[in-house]
Amino acid sequence: MVNKSFSKIIILISGSGSNLQSIIDNSDNIGVNIQSVISNKADAFGLKRAKNAGIATKVIERKQFATDKDFDYALIRYINTLNPDLIVLAGFMHILTTKFINTFAGQILNIHPALLPKYKGLNTHQRAIDAGDSKAGASVHFVTNELDSGEIILQRSVPIDLDDNAATLAKKVLEQEHILYLEAIQKVLQR
Ligand code: GAR
Numbered sequence: 001m002v003n004k005s006f007s008k009i010i011i012l013i014s015g016s017g018s019n020l021q022s023i024i025d026n027s028d029n030i031g032v033n034i035q036s037v038i039s040n041k042a043d044a045f046g047l048k049r050a051k052n053a054g055i056a057t058k059v060i061e062r063k064q065f066a067t068d069k070d071f072d073y074a075l076i077r078y079i080n081t082l083n084p085d086l087i088v089l090a091g092f093m094h095i096l097t098t099k100f101i102n103t104f105a106g107q108i109l110n111i112h113p114a115l116l117p118k119y120k121g122l123n124t125h126q127r128a129i130d131a132g133d134s135k136a137g138a139s140v141h142f143v144t145n146e147l148d149s150g151e152i153i154l155q156r157s158v159p160i161d162l163d164d165n166a167a168t169l170a171k172k173v174l175e176q177e178h179i180l181y182l183e184a185i186q187k188v189l190q191r
Contacts, residue, residue, distance in 0.1 A: 006033040007085040007189050012075075012092040013039050017046020019090040019111060022178035023185070024053045030186045035082045038075065040094050062094065072100040079104070086188065089143065090181065098145050108143035109188065111181050113173050115155055116141060120148035125166040125173065136160050136169055138177045140184035153187055156180040 009032045011020050020037060027034055037050035038058045050057045058078060065071040076099070079087065089110040101108065114124035116139040128136040137157035142150035156176040160169060 006031050008033050008035050008082070009086045009088050009185070010034070010036045010038060010079060010082055010084045011050075011088045011090050013037060013044055013046040013090050014041050014093040015044050015046065015091050017044065017049045017091065018174060019177055019181050020046045021049050023088070023090070023181060024049065024055070026182050030182050031189065032086075032185065035084055036078075038078065040071075040092065046091070068095075068097055069099065072097040076100055076103050086185065088181075088185065095147065096143065101143055101145050106142065109140055109153070109184065110143050110148070110150075111177055111184075112139050112141065112148050113170065113177065115139060115157060116148055116152055123166075125169040129160060129164060129166065129169065133160055136173055138173050138180055140180055154180060154184045 011023065011034060013020055023032070024034065034055050036056040036058055037046065038060060039047050040061055042059045042061060047057050047059070060071070060074050060078065062071045065074060085107070087104055087108045089108065114128065115135070115137040119127050125136060135157045137155055139155045140153045141148070142153065144150035156179065158172045158176055
């Protein structure tokens with residue numbers, strides 16, 4: 001039975017969904033009820049993770065729509081039927097429109113694999129290595145209309161070792177992401 005004091009969240013994914021899995025595994029501890037997992041990719045492995053946990057899933061693909069705007073309107077319409085407290089982007093690889101972001105202002109969280117404000121966008125780990133940084137990490141932030149630039153809620157870092165490459169660094173950072181997202185969701189829900 002769902003505890004009525006739990007916060008309602010939906011999670012948007014595009015791929016593996018390991019961050020999703022961490023939230024599923026710890027949902028009782030952090031006091032969230034995952035209403036639905038939305039993917040913009042029909043073959044995202046994260047959909048299987050959600051189904052295995054008995055969570056509703058919804059696939060809404062960009063190619064079903066003529067424009068980004070139409071796609072985001074479809075997302076908005078579906079999300080409005082659920083009325084979640086928080087919208088959690090977990091490896092959701094699509095840049096949302098202003099309309100979407102304004103509709104849910106202050107309710108959208110994203111996890112980004114870099115110590116923002118460094119390395120917005122893609123290829124974050126290679127860029128950190130190429131720059132000779134001594135540490136890398138991940139950030140959870142509110143989503144605003146400027147890419148990867150909203151208020152940072154929490155960060156976690158890992159050292160970059162001399163023998164690290166983008167793949168080994170991504171693995172180390174991802175382990176920290178799984179803890180970071182739980183901490184950040186709790187922090188936002190306690191505000
Ligand atoms: C994570 O590393 C997340 O930080 C990154 O995608 C990965 C998803 O992994 N997100 C972005 O790059 C967003 N710009 P997961 O599907 O296993 O959770």
